[in-house]
Amino acid sequence: MTSADAVVALDVGGTGMKCALVDPDGTVLHTERHPTGAERGPAAVVDTVLEVAEGLAGKARADGRTPVAVGIAVPGVVxxxxxxxxxxxxxxxxDVPLRELAQARLGLPAALGHDVRAGGLAEARIGAGRGAGHVLFVAIGTGIAAAHVVDGAAAVGAHGAAGEIGHILVRPGGPRCGCGRPGCLEAVASASAVGRRYAELAGEPATAAEVAARAAAGEALAGQVWRETVEALADGLASGQALFDVATIVLGGGLAQAGAQLLDPLRAALHERMTFHREPRLVAAALGDEAGCLGAALLALDDLEKR
Amino acid sequence: MTSADAVVALDVGGTGMKCALVDPDGTVLHTERHPTGAERGPAAVVDTVLEVAEGLAGKARADGRTPVAVGIAVPGVVxxxxxxxxxxxxxxxxDVPLRELAQARLGLPAALGHDVRAGGLAEARIGAGRGAGHVLFVAIGTGIAAAHVVDGAAAVGAHGAAGEIGHILVRPGGPRCGCGRPGCLEAVASASAVGRRYAELAGEPATAAEVAARAAAGEALAGQVWRETVEALADGLASGQALFDVATIVLGGGLAQAGAQLLDPLRAALHERMTFHREPRLVAAALGDEAGCLGAALLALDDLEKR
Structure with missing residues (x-):
């Protein structure tokens, strides 16, 4: 590859797509955002994905760059x-063969990845987990999911479904999760769960960010919800550490934007739970919501190297 | 290697050592068992390990084989x-540099592994998980530990402590675990936990095997303990599957000797917990208590290949 190459990268989410042109050295050259328009159905979403990817390749050429590969990250089972x-x-x-479709449409080698695993890959290689070797990236937003990254590769699993830390059991008999089971980590500690729990106790709705702000301002109920959330997250991360034994846990997603208000008590609660375990560093994600897109670019570059 | 080669393999446990000479094709040529004598202190145990290994190398030579490598599996953090x-x-x-000590004493290349990870490696490659690609081996005995094996290699972790599924939380506020935390899987579903729980309910001690037999014979209390154990194990395995997404879960260790009495209800309880997950096959281990020793031999052979 020459310095005039560029990778087309897309991170397709439920509401929006984060898109970029990325230099092979990892530098972001250009970013775009587009609505996913999931309500139009999957066929229309695929059309939009391919159209946006084509547009990005055209933009690269217009800027004097040669598009060399396409990386696409999507949620779910990949x-x-x-x-x-x-x-x-x-x-x-x-069962959408998105890689093949992208290759056919753009005439470029393409790679398809899972959004959280791609985000974890980027955080582990060029973000907050850089240099750690063994990294667990945990994204806490509407849901909770993770990527276990060892030596720069994210574990995929036998069926493309690895890393679902949101669905480990932490509160038997607890609130029912979207997956149908009671007491999953996601059902008690996701940003949505924080809002639900506050509404349940306070009788009025609030977002997780509002609960965090009220807890910081000393409101007792919000403080209680925040503490419960931290305890549940610490239980989940401790179970993850028992299984994975990573050097660094990177927290991303909306809830991690609470920064020290989340990380400080969570670090203490995790520390309390470490007995025989080797304690991991617990740090905030560094790449923000572009991690998935950057990870898609890294996947595309990895794939190019293997060809 | 020629067909006249042999690998010296030892699996050092808390009470006994399982030892073998293994053909490079995986065939066991000869087995020996020795007491570990842990009460004599670690220095004496190291002496015994090296002495037994040397004896096995001598036995190989006496049998017309050339000892080509030594594999040793030990418990704990490796x-x-x-x-x-x-x-x-x-x-x-x-902090015993056992690999170096073995190499110096025997003049042969040596590999050191973790007992459960070595056992998992053997089950995944030449045992019950053969051909599955992604395998979780779970050993349920006095404690509970696991090995996550992908494409024939067991995950080790950043500090040699990966796979501690016995210490994931399944019963918050539950019985205190040997590790110091309440509600670990090991504290409610190991063979020792089964015995303890029965004693607590029935007021008389019993081994896990006795509880299994009494449950099979229709004793109500034993049946209750067995059901509780199955539920806790299913919770633990479901959490493991959410994170690892394996194709096959292999159950080993003393408790798995209950066979269908454990596997049938556990399979049903695990099935109930699978929502978005891809359901793994749940099978009994095939290599018995020689799995760790065979795995040690495989590690030694892997290491030879890399040299």
Whole structure:
């Protein structure tokens, strides 16, 4: 690759797509955002994805760059080896051969990845987990998901479904999760769960950010909800550490934007739970909501190298 | 290697050592068992390990075989990259450079591994998980530990402590675990936990095997303990599957000797917990208590290939 090359990268979410042109050295050259329009159905979303990717390749050429590969990250169950978006609740994909479709449309080698695993890959290689070797990236937003990254590669699993830390059991008999089971980590500690729990106790709705702000301002109920959340997250991370034994846990997603208000008590609660375990560093994500897009670019570059 | 080669393999446990000469094709040529004698202190245990290994190498030569490598598996925290037994509660090891010691004493290349990870490696490659690609081996005995094996390699972790599924939280506020925390899987579903729980309810002691037999014979209390155990194990395995997404879960250790009495209800309870997950096959281990020793031989052979 020459310095005039560029990778086309897209991170397709339930509501929006984060898109970029990325230099092979990891530098972001250009970013774009587009609505996903998931309500139009999966076929229309695929059309939009391909159109936006084509547009980005054109933009690269117009800027004097040669587009060399396409990386696409999508949520849900993703078969990265076959390049198929197997299943996604919020985008509606069912067995969409997105890699092949992108290759055919753009005439460029393409790679398909899972959004959180791609984000974890980027955080582990060029973000907050840089140099750690063994990293667990945990994204806490509407849901909770993770990527276990060892030596720069994210574990995919036998069926493309690895890393679902949101669905480990932490509160048996607890609130029912979106997945149908009671007491999943996601059902008690996601940003949505924080809002729900506050509404339940206070009788009025609030976002997780509002609960955080009220807790910081000394409101007792908000403080209680925040503490419960931290305890549940610490239980989940401690179970993850028992299984993975990572050097660094990187927290991303909306809830992690609470910064020290989340990280400080969570670090203390995690420390309390470490017995035989080797304690991991717990740090905030460094790449913000562009992590998935950057990770898609890294996947595309990895794939190019293997060819 | 020629067909006249042999690998010296030892699996050092808290009470006994399982030892073997193994053909490079995986065939066991000869087995020996020796007491570990952990009460004599770690230095004496190291002496015994080296002496037994030397004896096995001599036995190989006497049988017309050439000993080509030594593989040793030990419990606790094991740094496989450096070949150091970092920490082991039941054998007393603290930072013992066992690989180097074995190499110096026997004049052969040596590999050091973790007992459960070695057992998992063997089950995944030549045992019940053969051909599955992604395998979780779970050993349920006095304690509970696991090995996550992908494409024939067991995950070691950043500090040699990966796979501690016995210490994921399944019963918050539950019985205190040996590790000091309440509600660990090991504290409610290991063979020892089954015995303890029965004693608590029935007022008389019983081993897990006795509880299993009484449950099978229709004793109500034993049946209740068995059901509780199955539920807790299913919770633990479901959390493991959410994170690892394996194709096959292999159950080993003493409790798995209950066979269908454990596997059938556990399979049903696990099935109930699978929502978005891809359901893994749940099977009994195939290599019995020689899995760790066979795995040690495989590690030694892997290491030979890399040299």
């Amino acid at each position: 078969d990265e080896a076959r390049g198929v978006a197997v299943w996604s609740a919020n985008v509606g994909f069912r | 740094d496989e990259a450096r070949g150091v037994a970092v920490w082991s509660a039941n054998v007393g090891f603290r």
